[in-house]
Amino acid sequence: NAGVTQTPKFQVLKTGQSMTLQCAQDMNHNSMYWYRQDPGMGLRLIYYSASEGTTDKGEVPNGYNVSRLNKREFSLRLESAAPSQTSVYFCASSGTDRSTREQFFGPGTRLTVL
Amino acid sequence: QKEVEQNSGPLSVPEGAIASLNCTYSDRGSQSFFWYRQYSGKSPELIMFIYSNGDKEDGRFTAQLNKASQYVSLLIRDSQPSDSATYLCAVNSDYKLSFGAGTTVTVRA
Numbered sequence: 001n002a003g004v005t006q007t008p009k010f011q012v013l014k015t016g017q018s019m020t021l022q023c024a025q026d027m028n029h030n031s032m033y034w035y036r037q038d039p040g041m042g043l044r045l046i047y048y049s050a051s052e053g054t055t056d057k058g059e060v061p062n063g064y065n066v067s068r069l070n071k072r073e074f075s076l077r078l079e080s081a082a083p084s085q086t087s088v089y090f091c092a093s094s095g096t097d098r099s100t101r102e103q104f105f106g107p108g109t110r111l112t113v114l
Numbered sequence: 115q116k117e118v119e120q121n122s123g124p125l126s127v128p129e130g131a132i133a134s135l136n137c138t139y140s141d142r143g144s145q146s147f148f149w150y151r152q153y154s155g156k157s158p159e160l161i162m163f164i165y166s167n168g169d170k171e172d173g174r175f176t177a178q179l180n181k182a183s184q185y186v187s188l189l190i191r192d193s194q195p196s197d198s199a200t201y202l203c204a205v206n207s208d209y210k211l212s213f214g215a216g217t218t219v220t221v222r223a
Contacts, residue, residue, distance in 0.1 A: 031209055042118075043204075045212075090157055090158070102148065102160055103148075103160075
């Protein structure tokens, strides 16, 4: 099992360009998440999908959109990239076991917006 | 107000010593608590979770939870250079995890 995979691993954009970050999981998890991580700020939730067909805003959703394409895939789109969106982006997934809610993370996408 | 606070680092400990990491949280309804380890340039990986008051031990790691005080901690015994990493505290609320900013631990030989 690959777990959680993300593409691309690295990306450089110019201000105003758009792009989509892809995420897929093969653990049959219902819930998927997108985070950004900036130095000294930990992980901040951008959007999440508790189950297929639903998406909800997290702590920092402005400037982003998401699509839960199917149970396996959850994509994050930047419509008009800004330098403030330079960050490391992590996708994660979790099962529906209410007692744990452990999240498994992908390897991350390192995005630079010039 | 930040929901999850961790003791500020960096924390430097000699090899073989105990590293003590602390975390407080604001949501009294939180039911499960996680410690993730993150090596530089890598993604977070789960090392412990706990959801009952008291201690939970796993090898050299011990997690402690006190819901009344809204406090969770992680002890790393017999610290090794391979334990040098950033440790993230995470608190579950419904489907979401809230993360602290992390504490960076350096184990010096």
